[in-house]
Amino acid sequence: MVVETHLRSDAQRNLERILEAARSVFAEGGLDASVADVAALAGVGTATIFRRFPTKDDLLAAVLEGELNGLLAQAEKATTLAELMTAMLERYISARCICEAVGSELFERPDVAALKARVGEALAQLLEQEKRAGAIRADITLEDVEFLFNAVGQAGVQTERTTPGAWRRYVDIVLAGLR
Amino acid sequence: MVVETHLRSDAQRNLERILEAARSVFAEGGLDASVADVAALAGVGTATIFRRFPTKDDLLAAVLEGELNGLLAQAEKATTLAELMTAMLERYISARCICEAVGSELFERPDVAALKARVGEALAQLLEQEKRAGAIRADITLEDVEFLFNAVGQAGVQTERTTPGAWRRYVDIVLAGLR
C-alpha cells in the first residue's frame, strides 16, 4: 500500500479518491481500463494520478494490494476450506482485475507477491487441518488448491455475465475431487 | 472457414499464408496481437489481410474456426472423458486466443457457435456413456463439464509459462470430483 507522509490535505483527499475510483474502474473493466477513466471518476486530472503513481502499473499494484488485503482478511477468519474458497471467490469474481493480473508481471512485484504468500499461508493452514481430519487426500499440495481456486475463479468471471453465481456449484465439485 | 472461389493463384497463396500466420500470432499473443504482426509474419501488407477479412474480428473468427475444428476432430475420436479432456486441453492451452475468446462476442457468431455446439455434442455423448457406466454422478450436466474444462484451461494457460504441463494433474482431480 502507498503510504505518503507530509501530504497536503487536498492531496491526501485526492489520493483516497483515486484509489477508490481505480478499484471500481479496474474491477469492472479489467486491467485494460484507461487511467483517464479512473481520473474522470475520481474527479481529478490524469496528471494528479501520475504524480502519485509514476506508471499505470504502479496504480494497478496499489489496487491489487487493496484487493489482496481483502482476500487475506477473509482467509484469516475462515474455518473450513469450502467456506474460505466461497468467500474468496466472491471477491475474486467481482473484481476482474485480480484474475487478469494472476500470471502477469504484476504478481512478481515484491509487495504483491508477499501479500499473495500470506494468503497462501492461511490457505495452507486450513489445508493441513482438513488433511488431518481426513477431509482432503494427503497428496494434495498448496499449489493444487491454489491452481483449482484460480481455475474456478477464471471460469467464473467469464460465465458471471451470462449465468451469475454458476461458479458456486463448482467449489463443491472441486473439493469432492480432493477428497 | 473462409471459402473463396475464383481466387487468383497469388491471392490464394496469400490467403493461406495469412491464416497460418494469424493462427501462430494469435496463439502466442492472444486476441490483442496486432494485425500488422500477422501481416509481417505472412509477408504481406495489412491491406491484403483487410481485403479478405473486412475486420480484425473476421480474421479472429476464421482462426477460431480452425482451432475449434481441431478440437472437434479430437473430440470425435476420443473414447473416455479423461482422454478427451487431456487431448483437448493440450490444444486449448497452446492457443491463448481460444481461451480469451471464450465469453467474448466472437463466440456468438453463428459459425463459431455452431462449431462449439458440435464439440459439445461429442462431449455430451461421452458424458452419457460414462454416466451409464457409473463413472460419473447422474446429476452432472454438459454445462458442468464445459465449465470445469474451461476452468482448467484458463488456469493452465496462466501457469503454462512458469510450470508447463501442471494442468495435467488437475484433469484427474476434477474428474474425481464428478464421480
Next chain:
DNA sequence: CTGCAAACGGACTGACCAGTTCGCTTCTGC
C-alpha cells in the same frame, strides 16, 4: 495576511493500432 512551495488539471506528445487509399505490379483469358 501573505508568500510560496506543493498540488492541480487541461492540453499536449509520441506510440500504437484498426482500417483505407491509391499508384504500382502481377496473373490470366484471349
Next chain:
DNA sequence: GCAGAAGCGAACTGGTCAGTCCGTTTGCAG
C-alpha cells in the same frame, strides 16, 4: 504476348492511450 482486371502493399487517417508540460490554484507556515 498483351490488355486489363485482379491483386498488391506502403503510406496514410482517425482514434485511443500512457505519460509529460506548464500556467494556474490552493493549502499552510510564519
